[in-house]
Amino acid sequence: MIANSQSIIAAVAAERYFVTMVVQRKAKMVAIVDDDELMRSALQGMLKSVGLPSRVFASAEEFLNSGQHQQTACLIADIRMPGMSGLELQAKLNAEHCRIPTIFITAHGDTKMRMQALRAGAVEFLAKPFDDEVLLESVRAALAN
């Protein structure tokens, strides 16, 4: 948390060039958590095409067990997954005071869930199929913070 704050201050003070440098130096990852393989590859490919490295995880448990959450700058997660759901993951991270900017993408988007996610601190809540640009904006916004 403290590390993030420092980089935020540093980034704000510098130009965009410096921001990019800082981000690259810190090697901040975007984490993708989705049980669907095709979705994972598509998202990873998309992020690669804008020069953002990413790591994929097939389940919320896999993500938590990987110990990567400290290095994760942004989390893109599906809601409905077998085992731990996206919202449960969010709650777990909040409980550990691990505030990773999270973007939810889901095929089951209902308003109640959207409210719940946003209230718990999600950056964005998108329904599949989503507009790539909107997602990328959210990712960039999350990384900029």
Place this chain on the structure above:
Amino acid sequence: MTVTTTGKWFARPVAAAALRYGLAFASIAAAMGLARLFLYFHLPQPFAAFALSAIAITFWYGGNMPGIVAAVLASTIRYSHWSEAPAVSRAIYDLVFLIFAFLMMAINRSRTELEVRVAERTADLTRANKDLSLEIAQRNRAEEKLRQSEAYLAEAQKLTHTGSWAWDVAERCALHLSEEWYRIYGFDPEEGMITWEKRLERIHPDDRAGQQQAIYRAINEKSGYEVEYRIILPSGTIRHLHSVGHPVLDASGNLVKFLGSSTDITERRQAEEALRQAQADLARISRITTMGELTASLAHEVNQPIAAAVTDANTCSRWLNRDQPDLDEAREAASRMVKDATRAAEIISRTRLLFKKVNPQWESVDMHQIIREMVAVMSGEAARYSISVWAELAAELPEVMGDRVQLQQVLMNLMMNSIEAMKDTDGPRELIIRSQITENGQLVVSITDTGVGLPPHQANKIFDAFFTTKPQGTGMGLRISRSIVESHGGRLWAADNSSRGASFHLSLPTKVKAHE
């Protein structure tokens, strides 16, 4: 002396004693009169003759005592009227009368004996006659009962469309063919006994071999047989027959004849066929309804690869729109796109298969493959409710005979129910499908969930028609599933788990290798 024996026709009137003794006197008097008359006409005087006749008559009609009285009288009269005869001749006459009297007594005795015997005979005959009449009456009653019972039997045969028959094995000819038998085969009873060949002609050509085989086997093994075949009536109609026969052996164990019955089961067959068709229709409708319920999860499921395809297409464009297009990356993105679209198509086609109207097809089915397919079909719905699904299948899989679409439907129904049960529960949501082979060669497939469990004490009621715990449920799913499993020769039952949730088990018989 009156002799009394049984029988009213023998009684000699005792009351006529006066008459009898009177006869003695009368006959002697008549004899005397006749002798006088002869004397008058100067004819020889055969008083003795007349007297003897009189004595004879008296003995015969009067009895022994009156006879003796007559003899004594005759003798006395002789003395009084012809006393001039010498003592010797008198003595001789007396002796003659005496001897005659004894003779008559003997004759009387014989007559008595004869009469007794006759009376006895008559009594016997009358008794025999009475017995015979009784027997005839009994026989008539029995015949009447037999006629009655035959009429009932014939009526019963008519009502059940069953004809009875008996065939002699050696002669290959019919010993008995009931009225109904003729009617079933469309023969005229007036034709007399139907020959083996004539009957064979009526049997459907395709079924002749099978029917003959069954009979020959029964003859060889001296066993009973049961066989079904079709016959073609003279009008061209086809009827289904079910024939049962028992062998009859003689004392030395040789096969003498077959007794049995043949039933026209055409109506039953047609009803069975109609029922099967109705069940298939009902099952299909249920299948379509379930598929309708799956639409939401289907939409979600198809959405995934489509969303991925959109993302990959955009990615591809991005790579190509650069100042320096990266063709390798673009190609990769494009190939990912192909995979996405293919997946979407696959989901659609897999679902369409379940909507198809297929006639029930009995074939060898791979249950493990069906389980895998249904896990795939239901994966979308399971994912929707965050349910993990997996299968634990037996190492070996025996062959099962059945209709694959119907079995798919059963699994789909059971898995759907399990997912429903877990929709709103807390804790881990797991749907496990297991298969195992029991000792007696049955295949048991179990669908276990961690849901709300069965309604209390209603582990069997849930299979009733129209029983449902869902507000929008039809209550037919389990009913149909059970009847499908049962028509495959298996059983479907449910039980609560020791931990959370319930399990549904279905057993199916496995194909036994034919030894014959």
